[in-house]
Amino acid sequence: MTQEELKVKLKSDKYGFPFFRMLLEKNVFFDSPERCNIEKRKSDTFVFENNIKTVFDIQDDCFDECYDAVINGEGNEDRKIKSIRSSSLLGLLTFYKVHSAHKLILRKIINNKVFEFLFDQVVFEKTNRVFHPSIGLSSIDVALYGTVNGKPCVLYLESKFTEYLERKDLLKTKRKNKITFPISCKYEDYYRNLFINYPGLEWKTDKNGLELLSNNGTPHYCEGIKQMISHYIGAKNSDDLFKGLKVYLGTILFDFSGYDCNVDKDGELIKDYKKLYSELAKRLNIKGGNNITVIEEAFTYQDLFSQTYGYNLDKRVKEYYQL
Numbered sequence: 001m002t003q004e005e006l007k008v009k010l011k012s013d014k015y016g017f018p019f020f021r022m023l024l025e026k027n028v029f030f031d032s033p034e035r036c037n038i039e040k041r042k043s044d045t046f047v048f049e050n051n052i053k054t055v056f057d058i059q060d061d062c063f064d065e066c067y068d069a070v071i072n073g074e075g076n077e078d079r080k081i082k083s084i085r086s087s088s089l090l091g092l093l094t095f096y097k098v099h100s101a102h103k104l105i106l107r108k109i110i111n112n113k114v115f116e117f118l119f120d121q122v123v124f125e126k127t128n129r130v131f132h133p134s135i136g137l138s139s140i141d142v143a144l145y146g147t148v149n150g151k152p153c154v155l156y157l158e159s160k161f162t163e164y165l166e167r168k169d170l171l172k173t174k175r176k177n178k179i180t181f182p183i184s185c186k187y188e189d190y191y192r193n194l195f196i197n198y199p200g201l202e203w204k205t206d207k208n209g210l211e212l213l214s215n216n217g218t219p220h221y222c223e224g225i226k227q228m229i230s231h232y233i234g235a236k237n238s239d240d241l242f243k244g245l246k247v248y249l250g251t252i253l254f255d256f257s258g259y260d261c262n263v264d265k266d267g268e269l270i271k272d273y274k275k276l277y278s279e280l281a282k283r284l285n286i287k288g289g290n291n292i293t294v295i296e297e298a299f300t301y302q303d304l305f306s307q308t309y310g311y312n313l314d315k316r317v318k319e320y321y322q323l
Contacts, residue, residue, distance in 0.1 A: 003024050003027075003030055003031075003036060005036075006024065006030060006036045006038060010038070010046060010084075018261040018262045018263045019256065019259065019261045019263050020084065021261070022259060022260065022261040023319075023320070023322070028319045029316060029319040029320045034050050034054055034055055035048075035050075035055055035316075037049045037050050038084060041079060045083055046083065046084045046085075047079060047082040047083050047084065048082045048084065049082075052067065052081070052082060052089070053067070055316075056093060056314060056316040056317055056320070057314065057315065057316045058314055058316075060096075060097065062096065062097070062099060063096050066092060066096040066122070066124055067081075067092065067096075069123070069124040069125055070088055070092050070124045070125055072125075085161050085162045086161065087141070087159045087160050087161040087162075087163060087254075088124075088141060088159065090159055090161045090254060090301070090321065091124070091141045091142045091157070091159035091252075092124060093313075093314070093317045093320075093321075094301065094305065094313060094317065094321075094323075095122050095124075095142050095144070096122065096124075097311070097312075097313075097314075098119050098120065098121065098122040098144060098311075099120060099121065099122070100120045100121070102311065102312075103118055103119060103120045103146070103310075103311070104117075104118075104119040104120075104144065104146075104308060104311045105117070105118055105119075105308060105309040105310070105311065106119070106304065106307075106308065107307070107309075110248075110293070110295050110296070110297070115148050115149060116148070116149055117144075117146060117147070117148050117153070117155065118146045118147050118148075119144040119145060119146035119155070120145070120146050121144070121145040121146065122142065122143065122144055122145070123142075123143040123145070124141065124142060124143075125139050125140070125141070126139070126140045126142075126143035126156065127139050127140075127234075128140070128231075128234030128235060128237055128238045128239075129234065129237045130230055130233050130234050130237070131186050131187075131233065131237075136230075137234070138230045138231045138233065138234025138235075140156045140157070140158060140231055140234070141157060141158055141159040142156070142157040142159060142252075143155070143156050143157075143240075144157070145245075148246060148248070151246060152244065152245050152246065153245055153246040153247070153248060154240045154245050154246075154247055154248070155248040155249075155250065156231060156235060156247065156248065156249045156250070157250055157251065157252045157299070158224070158227060158228060158231060158250075158251045158252070159251075159252055160224060160251060160252070160253045160254065160273075161254045162254070163221065163223070163224065164221040164224060164253065164269055164270065164272075164273040165256070165263065165264060165269055166221070187210055188205065188210060190229060190233070191203040191210060191212070191229075193287065194229070194280065194283050194284070194287070195212075198215075198279065198283075199216075199275075199279060200214060200215065200216050200218070200220055200272075200275070200276055200279075201213070201214060201215060201220060201222065201225065201276065202214075202215035212225065212226055218272075220272060220273070220276055221269075221272070221273045221276070224251070224273060224276075224277065225276055225277065225280055228249075228251065228277065228280060228281075228284075228294075229280070229284075231249060232249060232284050232288070232292070232294065235247050235249050235292050236288075236292060241291055241292070246291060246293070247291060247292045247293070248292075248293050248294075248295055249292065249293070249294045249295065250281075250294065250295035250298065250299055251277060251298050251299065252298070252299040252300065252301060252304065253270060253273070253274070253298050253299070253300050253301070254300070254301050254302075254321070255267070255270055255300040255301070255302050255303075256270070257270060258302060259322060270300075273298075274297075274298045277298050278296050278297060278298070280294075281294040281295065281296040282296055301321065301323060302323065305323045306323075
């Protein structure tokens with residue numbers, strides 16, 4: 001497939017196309033048949049047909065084990081991670097290199113304190129129990145193990161690529177403007193305490209379950225907030241916590257606002273989700289104990305990989321995500 005044929009094919013990808021069109025116009029990444037071989041699987045899903053390791057020219061053998069962990073994880077399949085805008089693929093390609101010979105150093109001001117993280121191990125699709133196995137598991141995208149200021153720790157990260165951009169569609173139908181799942185008394189306790197006078201969101205229950213929805217006439221990316229609550233509950237039940245590790249929980253977002261591609265150009269959507277997430281993190285930190293800290297400021301891939309002190313991304317990964 002040629003670049004022009006690919007450009008025509010991707011036009012129906014509402015959220016991803018402007019960014020990928022920018023790559024095509026710059027003549028980066030999509031410069032070989034292997035990388036242009038993209039097929040449409042669903043109404044809005046385009047996937048790489050070739051092996052991901054081949055597409056991104058990855059030479060490191062440790063990638064294979066990480067890839068298997070992701071596709072075998074909760075809710076993931078090979079075809080899903082091959083999506084051109086998969087957040088799981090984004091997390092995999094950027095963090096798979098973290099190991100003892102290629103450490104990730106992160107210096108960050110978190111909750112008004114200075115921290116230096118040194119990570120030498122990564123686990124993908126780390127599962128933690130939420131209340132009871134019959135209710136389900138929290139499956140965190142990326143778990144980074146190492147030390148913080150010299151003490152053992154783990155950082156759980158939920159990865160987001162284009163998900164938060166779809167907030168505007170929530171206005172179209174009432175059904176899509178809320179998140180519904182089976183009622184649980186324990187879930188209700190969390191929501192009852194967390195969403196008192198919460199700016200932008202409210203919760204309620206009805207015969208269909210528990211709902212999280214906008215309360216100010218503006219649609220929001222509710223799904224991400226719901227996921228972070230589940231991840232927090234999972235973190236409290238984590239085997240890492242019982243092993244004596246300090247647990248940090250956060251989210252990492254891909255920021256489109258710095259690119260000339262007309263995707264969230266003014267940063268409105270990422271700012272909205274960051275604001276909702278930050279409010280949630282503050283409330284969870286008040287609720288939680290000393291061994292779990294929710295990082296109140298969302299990471300972005302752009303900021304994190306601009307200051308990693310020797311941790312190098314693969315050339316094709318840098319090209320594809322423009323990092």
